[in-house]
Amino acid sequence: MPTAHLIHGYLGAGKTTLAKRLERDAGAVRFTVDEWLTTLYGDDEAGIEPDVGTLSARLMTAMEPVWARCLTVGVDVVLDLGFWSRELRDLTRQRVEACGATAKLYDVRCADDVAWQRVEARNSDPAGSLRMVRNTFEVLKAKVDPLGPDEPHVVVDTTNA
Template sequence: MPTAHLIYGYIGSGKTTYAQELERTLPAMRFTTDEWIAKLYDEDESHLQDFRALVSRVEAVMEPLWCRCLELGIDVVVYMGFWARTKRDAARSLAEHLGATAQLHYVHCPDEIAWARVEHRNQDLPGNSIRMVRNTFDVLKVRFEPLGDDEEHVRTETS
């Protein structure tokens, strides 16, 4: 039975590195929203004005692909943020509807380590990520919905 490995964590927590390692060791197909946006739109920041709509469009293209992989019996690593409980629940439900299992992976580190990673990543752009400023990093924290007590997950601490 294939598995959808759903990657959850805040900005800079190490999700990309974790997802890449998981992809190699399983093996699995990896789907990462930020990488797709960076590749499709490069540094054309005009597309980032309505970032939520951009993310929704990219995820709408990715979803049928990772679902098809599951239907074919291929494990997937899906890194689409999953900051909202509703998105996590929907992805788990979809995977199970397709006859797969869903495993939530929580990647965590202290905020100051996460911010240091983001600053370092900003220096290496363009690449597979999107430029971030500290104010945005702090403001977005209110949108990061904690896991519910009933959400089974694998927790990984990064440093």
């Protein structure tokens, strides 16, 4: 039975690093929303925060038929989508089950100061991921729904990684 690896966590927590490792180890197809955002929209110099939710939602909608097809034909997927809302996590688990697959949820976390340092490091890399300004980082933090006690998950703490 194929598996969908759902990667939950905040900016700079290490989600994509874990996603790439799972992609390699499981022979899975990885879907990373930040890579698509960067490719399509560039960086956050002007602060895209008001639109980032809409843009991310559009990308996830475009990705869904592809990852669902992968699962249907028996290929594991890694969904590096952040899963900040409980609603998205629930809907994705339902969709995964409808494809005849299982979902495995990972909670990737680290200290906030470490996360911001990682985002700043990515900002200084011209080939890095989506550029982020500090205000956007802070505003978006309030939009993350914590995992509920009824959501089985694997904790991955990357603070010292």
